[in-house]
Amino acid sequence: MATKEITLEAAAALIPDGAVVSVSSSSGLGCPDLMLKAIGERFEATGRPRQLTTLHPIAAGDMSGIKGVDHIARKGLLARIIGGSYPSGPSTSEPPLIWQMIGANEIPAYNIPSGILFDMHREAAAKRPGVITKVGLDTFVDPQNQGCAMNAAAAAVPIVKKLDFEGEEWLFFPSIAPDVAIIRATTADERGNLTYEHEGAYLGGLDQALAARNSGGIVIAQVKRVTKEGTLKPHDVRVPGMLVDYIVVDPDQKQTTQTLYDPAISGEIFHPLDSFGVPDFNIQKVIARRVAQELQSGSCVNLGFGISANVPRILLEEGLHGAITWVIEQGAVGGVPLLDFAFGCSSNADAYMPSPYQFTYFQGGGFDASLLSFLEIGRDGSVNVSKLSFRPHVTAGAGGFVDITARAKKIVFSGMFNAGAKLSIDAGKLVIEKEGKLKKLVNEVEHITFSGKRAVAQGQDITYVTERCVLKLTPDGIVLTEIAPGVDLATHILDQSEFPLIVSPDLKIMDAALFAEAPIGLSLPAKPQRKLKGA
Template sequence: MRTPPIVTADEAVGLIADGATVTVSSSSGLGCPDAVLAALGRRYRDTSAPGGLTLIHPIAAGDMYGIKGIDHLAEQPGQLSRLFAGSLPSGPSDFGPPAVRALIESGGVQAYNIPSGVLFQMHRAAATRQPGVLTEVGAGTFADPRQDGARMNAATEEFVRIEHLAGKDWLFYPALSVDVAIIRATTADPFGNLSFEQEGGTLGALDQAYAAHNNGGIVIAQVKRTSPDRLPPSTVRVPGIVVDVVVVVPEQMQTTQISYDPTISGEASRSLAEIEPLPWGPEKVIARRAAAALHHDDIVNLGFGLSAGVPRVLLEAGHEDEVTWVIEQGPIGGFPLTGFAFGSAMNPHALMPSIDQFTLLAGGGIDVAMLSFLQISGTGDVNVSHLPSRSHVTVGIGGFADITTFAPHVVLSGYFTAGSRDIEVGDGRLTIRQDGDVAKFVTDVAQISFAARNALDRGQQVTVVTERAVLRLTPAGLEVTEIAPGIDLRRDVLDRADCDLLVSDDLRLMDHRLFREVAPQLELGPRRRPLLMPAGRPPVPAAPPTRCGATSHA
């Protein structure tokens, strides 16, 4: 029986040849095999090999706040020739601005920003020798070849194609032949079997390992420890038959600045009473109003940004068990965490592989997607992936495109303007002392991450929640349905947008209780789906989502 050798990180990266295609399992600081990546960058600095690598990162490797990840390979020109990434470290940070951003912006590497779920599927397609992935994910966005084709700079060649099949157009993302997979786990047994008992998720490790192994490549596994005995079969998440070498790193962190928290890996649970309430301010108002879109027993995806405050608002109101959270990194259920632990959950009910999580998300198997935004156009197109004021380089679409393609209800949370602001909430009203000088509602977004026309054609509901107004997507454009008590519609909303906004004939005030520090009574809508169906009867359609602008759930 195979017994993969235990080697040093430097010995492991010595197996990687010039021009190899290398896939890395990580999600920012979660599950990042940073010791192996550091050794790979170190080898190139010392020997100029291996160079010309193609690197694949379904989710960002490294967060620049203690784990450099991909930046180990971007500091010296020539090590990378092509990059396929769902997202990138955002920086600046403890290490300074990410070198990978400068490399992309200078044209020093061909770079593609592919939706994370699609990148995971591309690995499965490669492992099973399929030509690639046909999907609607990314249609109408910057990933569409009729726009940028997912290319991040002028040096990047065409990759995504349009294919016509079964009477419609699809985006086609070709599979990539993988030579090396660098993955991470907690424990390796003598036969190379890997368990993830202290990890916050398995991410894409298995499919990335299969993609390399089935292509005749190698799999490098970084682990925290080894076991002298064979692991129980039910705990093995990557079988040893596909693992070639093991690198032991006893000091590897569970995630950035978190050595080990058993409630993240589901090995223990603890009371949610220790969760700090969301601080009082405009962001809490936004989270409260966003929570009003939820119904009992909803399955809800949670994204990064202001939407991450919604679970804490529900907890404060005693509704923490009324919805089930789903996070693209793998957790189902439990309480989503923020900060350096984002992507993890406390007391999760299940930890699914990311590719299987995206099967649920991209197929519309959720009720609501709670996400955030950078810019929105008057027609409803959304940008979450490009920071026009900071760099020409995208921060990455991540799983946003996969999640929003078929989500029945998309709730986008954010401030109405950007820049330096002085906004006070209290006594049932909102007061703007100084407004941000950067418009977030614009004529044309810097990059289309969400195509409004496609959402309208699919019948999706889109709600935008800000501190001063609530808007909804209509065929005619974005329509203001609610405004905050204390503000003026013309001065504080319409004139602060760089695009035309519609105003609902039924315009109303946001519930004044949202703007009082004492927690309001929060009522969720009735269950959308019946629990049981009478025999012999067709399924009853889900109840329509609560109309945007209703205040009965505030």
């Protein structure tokens, strides 16, 4: 049989002008970087392909050695970009090219929640008209706000509309059929069957390949190696060769950002638990410890980037590893979620779910809690994590944040009470040496990534944990429930909020153990036994 393996240059030449191209990636994890580079180089040399629409359910590239979408961020090459998130880079460096294009209004750019963007692929594959969902109502996703538009060029061409369906409000996202899907795996056989043995996640490659194939398009798979047909075990094949048209090889593809290969990330070995570091004692660790006190043993808990990503390490230090099953949007279930550039991967995982199915789990609220960060908290309890006007080039997008929070039973948001404060800990007390200049509790958040109004209407359990206090969202407003030792209620909390906080009549002092270096003796109550309604 004829081989499906071709050169990168030949693969780039297959992409016609005006094509819709779907790219499987999550920052540096699973990014088909060499294929994207080949497309950019072809454009630089020939001026083709032109006017592409690219779809990125999770960001392609991260500016730390894996350029991803920045390879193709060129005037004339891109006509439109639709992403769940966008590459992030050091705030002190020159912004990524794609951020510059978005900020300069050179192309319409949209930030659709990652799970919905995967759903749009699935609907396109099945020849259905689109996605009807409540995910995103009353957030920046809602047409009454920004409607997912990241700039004026996108606002002029709406991508979502509101429907009345059987007396209820819903959002409708039309299907988008890709002409080309670019996915990544570890191994391809000569027939194009793909296995993922060195990958840290399956991501959404199968769904993206189905959408392209069923729409009359082509599928290009970047892999590390090619093997003889018939040598892959059928149960190991995650994308069958009947969906794959072409194979390109990058023998040096990184497993994820700054990680060439770690077999524990792909579940081939398990690292000893004592090989995982625990956080140094600092203000962020205090917050992560207090977040950990919100958990119940036996729960399945989602993690976001930021302070909350350290909570699994708090449980490790407290001898409670395994009490919580961690679930992250890239698909890992269980194990020890990794930090920094490896965020999105887990070592020692129990299982890997394809991202689209993980998002179905999140959108339906099947998990027990989510631990996330905040940039701003509004008077009505809404949270912004997706935009700040004083950082105009930061357009990383919200990823799966909106999918995760839409129906989560319990959410614990964590962050610093305000920005820029000089803080220390002395003798078990928080010392505020200099107050921050930027308040984070504001009358109205700049961008609604999470709707406090919908949370109250749905009865979601919402807690905000900071270094100096703990707050709860109630139908009456935001209630101050705990205060850190050493903090003055009026000066350090009430006066630092743009809106009045309700002080609980049962206001407590935060556990003093949080503010000492030694482990806190954490004990988690058991999650109640699951029962059917009415049983």
